[in-house]
Structures are given as structure tokens and as C-alpha cells.
Amino acid sequence: MGHAESPRVKGVAVHPRRRVYRLSRERRVADIMDSARAVFCAKGYSDAVISEIAGQLGIVEGTIYRYFSTKRDLLVAVVEDWYRRILADYDEQLKGISGTRNRLRFLIWRHLKVIHDDPAMFRLVTGELRGGADYRTTSVFDMNRQYTKRTLAIVEDAVKSREFRADVPLRMVRDMIYGGAEHYTWAFLRGEGDFSPDTAADEIVGIIYRGLMGADMASNTGNGAVGAQAISRLESVARRLERVAESREPRRAGEKSRGQG
Amino acid sequence: MGHAESPRVKGVAVHPRRRVYRLSRERRVADIMDSARAVFCAKGYSDAVISEIAGQLGIVEGTIYRYFSTKRDLLVAVVEDWYRRILADYDEQLKGISGTRNRLRFLIWRHLKVIHDDPAMFRLVTGELRGGADYRTTSVFDMNRQYTKRTLAIVEDAVKSREFRADVPLRMVRDMIYGGAEHYTWAFLRGEGDFSPDTAADEIVGIIYRGLMGADMASNTGNGAVGAQAISRLESVARRLERVAESREPRRAGEKSRGQG
DNA sequence: GCACGATAATGAATTAAACTCATTAATGGG
């Protein structure tokens, strides 16, 4: 760092700049975003430092501010770019899959796969971007909407075709799918252990599709078992009420048989 | 700032301090946490400024650092305190409720109620604290564990008593409940509109408990319309009776093996 | 009522990092 013989202007040392190479706007922006992504992913948003992003490219902080007005602006750009790539072949792939269950499973699996493949980016979205006051104005917000809209559509179709019951709360189903996936992967996102997108997808689809109710009721999935679930449940409630009644009125102990057809 | 007649020491102006009142450590800590909570909630963590927290109390920034080593430390303390209060009467209340469905619904409803009543604090937990690298070392982590453990236990019991099928993926159920609740309330947390904890709780419990499977078909259709309608009515009666019965049933003790049909 | 030691509180100084801007100079079209 010794600039002992630097030229001087008005008595102040002036460092001769090393040869500076200029890039096109597009190229520089792309480079900065690459570098930013690496640093953001490695350190997280708040611990990432602009000077490091610049340093990696051999440029100066000010240069970054020529292209991105704030650090957050840079984050948004990086995330948008990532999201765009993810959504690129989304519909194309979905087109090749048919059947409610398969389509649903694919969307869920794909989401889990994204988390699994790029946990750091996912953390940026959920941990930093989504919480910001300006999130709604972000195109990430819109893209996410697009992203989950497909899920809603599939469930809606299933309702229309009577595969699902009529009173399904669509939005809640969607939120339980994506919220469940997110919570489920937290440990992994924190760097603890691993998870299987396949297993997780199966579990989620299973819960959503078949429901949690006792095995004796949910024998099959088709529309064949009309009311079977409901009847089964009524039977179990009846049994229970019998027990309660018995315990409260011992003398009139239930003579009714327990078996039903 | 003309301090023309301030006393001088070594030629430097010395501002005479106004009378300073000292509080006990406990009291000061409590005051700081109150003020911090207010500011954190109003501005969010990163936009909150220590000097404002201090200013509200008529003290100086340095004083806060006597009790909290970092801004984040202060955040953690505030959240811990909040969480502790929430968990205070948790088990007590839960004790008074019996029946899988009711207990599950209560836990979910209570969670949603907390979000509804104190969205800003909830945002601090999810947006700032949970993402931090040190989250696991926080007692908030442990408390959260306690918090969701109850849910897991209820589902587990239901599996044991065969009310739920045997292959229920416990953890995923828990994650879908809490993750679903969180996603569902985002818009509200961002300050857009409102939501009903009751409705949301019903929806979540409904999906988890009965499942999404379309065996019902009650709403439309010709084939079986009569039966479906009757079943629907019986179901609602059953639900009501069940609630009454559960409130009278002595704990869960009587939940022994159930005849398979 | 007073000295005094423990410690609450100060306020000025120090970093650290985001962000600004006047200036410099590479580049490509004429």
C-alpha cells in the first residue's frame, strides 16, 4: 500500500488508478447479481456487505450503486431472477401430468425440491423479502401468486368434478400445503440434517387427499364410497354416546349390541 | 448550540447534567423492555432505533447497553417475555377440554387468536428471531417446542386410540397446522384486512380431522341425494352431542380400545 | 445527618456499513 511517490495535486496524494476495464451495462448488472447472490446466500442478507460483493468483482462499492439504488433493491433483483428461472418451465412440466393426485403431488414435490436444492435462496425469500413492507409491490409477490395459483386451480377442479367435497376451503388448503412444507423444512434450512422431498410430498398429499380420519373409514378414494365416511363417523359417535350414557346411568346399562352393519 | 456559560474543564464545555434519577436494576430492565417492545412492534426490528427506545424513557443509549449487550439481545428478551406470558395458562386451559377434535381445535384457535391479538409481536418472532443463526440457542426455541408438543401429543393419542389411522405422519400434521395458520394470516400480518380465528380454526381442524376426500358428495347430485341429506343432518346433530358429551366425560381416561365395527 | 462504597447513568468517542457525488477516463461511433 505504500504510495510514497504518488503524484500530488495541491499537496494531496493522488493514487494513480490501475487500468480500469468497462463492461456493458447488461454484463455488469449480471456480474453484480451473481456476486450478490453468492454473498447473500453465504452470509444472509443483513450480514452481507456491499463492499464484499464489489470486492469479488474487483470493483468499488459506488459502482454497485450505479445499478442498484439500495442493498434491498439488489436483493429483490437477485430473488426475482431466481424465481423467474424456477417458473420458466413450470407450466410445461405440469402439462404432462394428469389426475388430481398426481398433479398435486408434482407441485408439492417440486416446491420441496426447490427448497432442497437451494435452501439459501429460499431463506432469503422467506426470511428477508417476504417480511418487508414493500413485499407486495415486488414482482416476487406476483410470481409467488402465479406459483401457488396452480395448486388452487387443481383443487378447484377436483371440487368441480366432485372428486373433492364441495365445501373445501381452497385458500386454507393451499396455505396448509405451502406452510406445511415450509415448517417441515426449517430444520434443514437451519442447516440441521436433511429431508426427503419425496417422502415429504407423499405425506402432504396423503393428508390433504385422504385426510387424517381413521383407517376404518377411509378405505378407498373413489367416489364409490358415498357416505361411507360419514356413516362410519356417526357410528363411532353413537358408540361413544352409549358409553357416556352408561356411565351416567348405570342401572339402565346399555343392552344394545355394539356391532353394526 | 451556544453553551456560552457552560462550565469549562480544560477549555472544553461541560454540559451540566439535569438531575438523574436511578432505578433498581429490575425496574429499569422492565422499563426498557416495555419501551423496546413498543418500538420494535411499531417499526419492526431493523427500523427500530436504540436511541428512540432510550428516548422514550428519558435515558441515554448507553444505559440500555448496561443491561442488554446487543440490540438483538434486547429483541430476544422482549420476545421471551411475551412468549412466557402466553404459555403461562396454556396447560391449565387445555386441561379443561377433552376429545381429540375439541382439544385440537382449541390449540389451533388459541394460536390464531394470539396472532390476531398481537400481530406485531408474532411478526417479530417469525420474521426476525426465527431466521437468526442463534435461534436454536434461544429459549424461545424451547418454548416453541413446548408449545407445539401438545399438538403432537393429541394427534398421537388419537392414533393410539385408533381415532386416527396408524400411519399418520405426526410431524407433518403439526407443521401443516402451524405452517398453514401462518401462511393463512400473512395478509393480515402485512396489515391487509382481517381474518377470523374461529373460521380459520374450523377450516384447519376440518381438513386435518375429516380430510379432503370427496366421499361426501352431499351438495349436489341425484344418486343418493336423500341419504346424503340425512347424513348431513345427523352429522351436525352428532357434532353437537359430541361436544356436550365430552364436556361431561371424565377426562380421557375412558378412551380404551374401540370395537372395530 | 454524614461519609462512602456500590453501581446506575451518562455522554462523548469509536466503528461499521450503507449510500452520495464530483471527478476521471475507457470506449465506440463519427
Added chain:
DNA sequence: CCCATTAATGAGTTTAATTCATTATCGTGC
């Protein structure tokens, strides 16, 4: 080979967290 355009610089400026040596209040024992 100009020279206008504009990429890039680097030296600030600002804001906010954090540190610390110093000051002075308050409870306690005499």
C-alpha cells in the same frame, strides 16, 4: 483520431450500533 457518452472511481457523508472512562445517586452503617 477525436470526443461525446457514460462506466467507474474513491473520497466523502450519514446513520446507527456499540464502547467506555467518568460522574453522581442512593442505600447503609456510624
